[in-house]
Amino acid sequence: MFKKLFGKKEESSKTLELVAPLSGSLVSLEKVPDPVFAEKMMGDGLAIDPSEGMAVSPVDGEIIQVFPTKHAIGIRAENGAEILLHIGLETVALKGEGFDAHVKEGDKVKAGDRLMSFDLQIIRTKAKSTLTPVIITNTDSTLSLEKEGLGKVEKGVSPIMKLTMK
Template sequence: MLKDLFKKKEEVKNITLVAPVSGELVSLEKVPDPVFAEKMMGDGVAIEPENGDIVSPVDGKIVQLFPTKHAIGIQAENGAEILLHIGLDTVNLNGEGFTAHVEEGKKVKQGDSLLSVDLDVIREKATGTIIPIIITNSDAMSSIKTKDVKEVTAGNDEILIVEK
């Protein structure tokens, strides 16, 4: 019985991300911003959203919620650091159109609500609504594979497999 207390927890190596928002899955190279398209922040994919309901793509912990709520960082169980960047040039909105449902340090399960976003505000006041999903520590992962799907449903459809 006591030996069970001291067993090493099995390390999670591979994780699968589900879509954090419903919409059209597009390659990162098609994002009209060189920081994302040229993978300067890391590898990943993007989704052109059909609504503003953002959910967690993985089980993990919220490690960063930007004060402007336009981006959120999650650390997955295998150590992958995931950045969800909502729209382009949305930092300039200073939080307008964003409602956070989590805070830094909170543990989340795949499918938990993270943010609500008013896409009309983003369309009107920012450059674009596309949502890059970036593995910011891509170099620490052994592989990042994009699933071959076009339309995705939030919390349901797999979009990335990240292996450590």
């Protein structure tokens, strides 16, 4: 009875676990060779060095942006978290070459749904890096952000962050 009166049932709907959007190696954001990401100018998060060219949704939510060059996708999770998935570094210069988006703005997605496929070889040869930041762009609206340990992750399966929104 007291749990019902004083429990924190509100927190459960605001807490969310993100799964890896890519298979590969999870690395800290500080290791990303781009100050915009490494210094968390866009928000906090992690990065993944992908081992294959497929990205899936890390959460249940809605696609809020697919960049015209298809190198990045914005997702709003059901708890209000806004997540930016930025495939590689300086990939905007590829003007969409090697990228194929499987979603569009307004689409509803579930964790593990395909978002985009991309040619890792093109990114390796024509862009600065394959490292892919996964950023919470509205970090100022979070109560807590817990990151998982670094190492190998599997897309759609491995938890990478637990996030509680205000």
